[in-house]
Amino acid sequence: MSSASSQALTAYGWDECLENDFTRYRDAGLIPARIAAVDRGRCDAITETGPLRADTTTVEGPCTGDWAALRPGGRPAVAALLPRRTAIVRASASGESRGQVLAANVDTVAITVSMAEPVDLGRIERLLALAWESGARPVIVLTKADQVAGPAEEAALTEQVAAVAPGADLVSCSAATGAGVDIVTAVLTGTIALIGVSGAGKSTLGNALLGAEVLATGTVREQDGKGRHTTVRRELRPLPGGGVLIDTPGLRGVGLIDAAAGLQRTFADVEGLALDCRFTDCAHDSEPGCAVLAAVEAGGLPRRRLDSYRKLQRENEWIASRGDARLRAERAGRYKELSKSLRQRYKIEGKKR
Ligand SMILES: Nc1nc2c(ncn2[C@@H]2O[C@H](COP(=O)(O)OP(=O)(O)OP(=O)(O)O)[C@@H](O)[C@H]2O)c(=O)[nH]1
Ligand SMILES: [Zn+2]
Secondary structure (H helix, E strand, O other): OOOHHHHHHHOOOOOHHHHHHHHHHHHOOOEEEEEEEEEOOEEEEEEOOEEEEEEOOOOOOOOOOOEEEEEOOOOOEEEEEOOOOOEEEEEOOOOOOOEEEEEEOOOEEEEEEEOOOOOOHHHHHHHHHHHHHHOOEEEEEEEOHHHOOOHHHHHHHHHHHHOOOOOOEEEEOOOOOOOOHHHHHHHOOOEEEEEOOOOOOHHHHHHHHHOOOOOOOOOOOOOOOOOOOOOOOOEEEEOOOOOEEEEOOOOOOOEOOOOHHHHHHHOHHHHHHHOOOOOOOOOOOOOOOOHHHHHHHOOOOOHHHHHHHHHHHHHHHHHHHHHHHHHHHHHHHHHHHHHHHHHHHHHHHHHHO
16 A cells, blocks of 8 residues: 555555556546445545545546546546446446446445245346346345244245355345344455345345444335335445445346346356257257257256246347447447546646656
């Protein structure tokens, strides 16, 4: 660390590697900051000397979790965003082909699933695809263990969920009794994003991790068990034992965008079976020699899982094809813009000193 004051940012995930990458920004008089929450044209930024409001009008698409190079002074402004290590991207609610970044530089995506309601396996698969695609490590956190009839029921639920989550860690807890919270705390590391439908218990779990009633929690409506979307703002807070927590608003119907790799990881079992299909482009529909269909017939692969796989594949491809040319051009363009502006900035700032 170049200065003792950067210690304050360590609690927010700042490390040697980021500091090294930041040298040139420091030399240009910029300071590092982590973006906690974003509004129109402004953001809450955490700096070495505390939080402040900063202008974001000169950078494109800042989001919670981004590391930024900030120009300090009377009117602080974000001069550049550091390259993202990971990004959680969903299809934007408006149905545009452009994705919406929910959080950046997340290390662990905690997919919260309430055990108090019937478990929706398809939704878990969808969130897993989103999580794998982001580049972060997904962990499934089964919440409200106190609402399950007994250990046998909990074991059955856990097994059911584990079967749709190959390669992902799975833990269960009750924020109400505190059972399992210590294990959840140990398994969730680095910058953690809690995702899951409204009412899944994200804020309650967040409070348990924080060891304080910081996040607003909602009362679940009696009739339908759905939450009331009490979380209105994405925020970022350091955890007492290390790590950083991002609490996002409930993701009721998250759409996938450009998530082919995420789907591959999520359905690693199906993808593995598909290697033995006669045709390499087998759609596992009615093709002869389909190893996936054979596994379904033999009872080795649930029909539901194959249907879910195909449905999410189709959805992802549809969005990809709809937005294809435009989206790709946009993305490529934005990357070019970004690196161009960074290079220019470096040169310009470099010449000044
Ligand atoms: N019995 C029990 N209830 C819980 C537990 N965790 C959360 N709840 C309750 O579930 C309801 C919803 O919890 P929240 O933490 O607000 O859910 P959320 O996922 O943050 O919801 P949004 O903010 O709307 O996205 C609240 O009434 C909580 O008290 C638990 O471990 N056991
Ligand atoms: Zn096949």
